[in-house]
Amino acid sequence: MAYIEGRVVHDADAHVMETGEWFRMLLDGTVDERIDAHFRAGFRDADSEFYAEIERLQSDPEHRAKDAEELMARKNHHAIGAFLREDRPAALDLLGVSSQLLFTSRGNVLLESLEHGDDLDLLYGTASASNRAQVEYSRVDSRLLPVGYVPLADLERAPVAAAEAIQMGCSALLVPAECPRRHATSHVALDKVWAQAQEAGTPVLFHVGVADRVLPKSHKVNGLPDVPDFHGGDENFRSISYMSIPSMPMQALSLMILDGVLERFPQLMVGVIELGAVWVPGFMRQLDAAFEAFSRHEERLQDLKLKPSEYINRQVRVTPYPTEPTGWIIEQAGEDICMFSSDYPHVEGGRNPYGRFERSTEGLPAEAIDKFYEGNFASLMGSQLTV
DSSP, rough: OOSOOOSSSSSEEEEEOOOOOHHHHHTTSSHHHHHHHHHHTSOOOHHHHHHHHHHHHOOOOOHHHHTTTTTTTGGGGSSTTSSGGGGGGHHHHTTOSEEEEEEHHHHHHHHHHTTTTSSSHHHHHHHHHHHHHHHHTTTTTTTEEEEEEOSSSSHHHHHHHHHHHHHTTSSSSEEOOOOOOOTTTOOOGGGGHHHHHHHTTTEEEEEOOOOOGOGGGGGGOOOSOOOOOTTTTSSOHHHHHHHHHHTHHHHHHHHHHHHTTHHOTOOOOOEEEEEEEETHHHHHHHHHHHHHHHHTTTTHHHHHHHHHHHHHHEEEOOOTTTTSSSHHHHHHHTTTOOOOOOOOOOOOGOHHHHHHHHHHHSSSOHHHHIIIIIIIHEEEEEEEOOO
């Protein structure tokens, strides 16, 4: 018996859980030593015992006999198929989803950090290695849709990275939600990235990374005890972090809409993943208010053929968090924007995201619910969705 039954469901957010040996496991020693060493530096030596125990559990028949029973209780590296690709098809079967957009975990955080650093060779080399690993992992099941990271830090290298990611078989292109250091997300030189994505029918995605990045460092200096995150450590995702998360996609989408990217590329689809959605209705109205206030004086706004909110309806799809009022968001923003996601196998996804979404969308028209679980994901992925 699957976790989700009785309907077609596409999962717009799922992850692999890398280990220090990730590149060596999947890419057979073809990764530059400096890139591999920098990636491995994010895993403590003490973790080797942890991974040895995890691998032992994954091959223990008694443990595996409870796969179905404990599917949503096992999180991060303990989850089925978290890093052993041969087990991922079983996880998909037990979840009951028709496809999964597959993101990295360690890679998301590392690449975001490198994006705002000075070592562009390391940034683009790591992105290439991570993308190859994602594609290789995903070969085990056609339901897995690997996401490749395209750094935007260098205006000349970004289109080359996009071309490589598309050619190697990435089903979607992840770009940083936070504005690059030296230019806007909407810089006209990046049109070469968007043009390739549109031509290939490959969506461009924003995804949460280090949520605390946009907060001043002083926000923790409050005289109170430190607050651990979801994982019990010091990574991200606390209540204050959560409140700052919408600022990143709002900034990125504002640039892409008001600077005319979505006007110039009307078939380019954009996904906003694991960045919440409760902000979307107000943001759509704020965009239209800005258009009303400034369109007489800004030539770029006069070139837009739609209201800003209409570009969101046409080209942007967003994943609410399970704890958000998804039914209300759909009522306020429209039926064509929100998508289901599990965040499997991350802790943040919770033990019953499907149940939460079912309760939250109760009472909506059947067509709106079908779009949430299936249709809006299909419109995002287009020809990339072959399942």
